[in-house]
Amino acid sequence: MNDSSELYFHQLPVGEMANLAYLLGSTTTRECLIVDPAWNVKGMLDQAEADGMKVVGALVTHYHQDHVGGSIFGMEIEGLPELMTRNPVPVHVNQQEAEGLRHVTGVSESDLVRHEGGDVVELGGVKIRLMHTPGHTPGSQCFLVETPQHAGCLVSGDTLFLGSCGRVDLPGGDPEALYESLHGQLGKLPDETLLYPGHLYAADPSSTIGEQKRTNPYLRVARLEDFLGFLGY
Numbered sequence: 596m597n598d599s600s601e602l603y604f605h606q607l608p609v610g611e612m613a614n615l616a617y618l619l620g621s622t623t624t625r626e627c628l629i630v631d632p633a634w635n636v637k638g639m640l641d642q643a644e645a646d647g648m649k650v651v652g653a654l655v656t657h658y659h660q661d662h663v664g665g666s667i668f669g670m671e672i673e674g675l676p677e678l679m680t681r682n683p684v685p686v687h688v689n690q691q692e693a694e695g696l697r698h699v700t701g702v703s704e705s706d707l708v709r710h711e712g713g714d715v716v717e718l719g720g721v722k723i724r725l726m727h728t729p730g731h732t733p734g735s736q737c738f739l740v741e742t743p744q745h746a747g748c749l750v751s752g753d754t755l756f757l758g759s760c761g762r763v764d765l766p767g768g769d770p771e772a773l774y775e776s777l778h779g780q781l782g783k784l785p786d787e788t789l790l791y792p793g794h795l796y797a798a799d800p801s802s803t804i805g806e807q808k809r810t811n812p813y814l815r816v817a818r819l820e821d822f823l824g825f826l827g828y
């Protein structure tokens with residue numbers, strides 16, 4: 596997708612819960628970040644190495660085990676601890692998610708870079724804007740990737756999926772916050788913004804914000820009351 600720009604971007608299907616992880620970075624500096632390292636950390640590092648890219652950090656959309664590692668449903672999912680052993684790097688997390696992340700993965704405070712919404716991580720000419728999008732969890736964040744050549748692509752974690760959105764019935768879930776994140780933030784991005792979700796729950800692995808505004812019931816619904824009704828509240 597990025598022949599003419601310096602954006603390095605790789606979508607990686609991983610694991611048994613249809614997760615989508617990402618590598619994103621700069622072909623100029625040949626540095627990249629891993630988004631949601633879980634399930635197959637070696638595979639992600641191998642991919643980066645095969646592409647001649649150095650992994651210099653991890654971005655965490657949120658602290659659920661299928662995105663960062665940990666035990667859930669009797670499964671042991673590898674994740675950040677594996678990354679810290681193989682290729683230790685700073686882990687960029689929203690400040691509201693940091694405690695949960697430490698609890699779930701056992702990473703230490705010194706491994707973390709705590710962020711607020713609006714912070715930017717820059718690799719070469721590639722800017723990654725950290726959008727704080729609470730709702731699925733209190734510190735969920737989406738990553739808006741921009742280059743001088745690129746209008747933008749959004750890595751949306753479990754906040755927005757193709758045709759649906761993240762669940763709000765887990766601890767820390769907040770339907771009103773999710774409505775605000777979807778309608779007050781993501782829905783206001785330019786229609787041509789490419790959308791890359793945290794799970795492959797649709798036939799296609801990516802979409803655009805404009806397409807989702809037309810077809811995704813959770814973005815189409817206009818009023819908060821209707822949104823809540825739609826979620827079953």
Ligand SMILES: [Zn+2]
Binds near residue numbers: 657
């Ligand atoms: Zn989740």
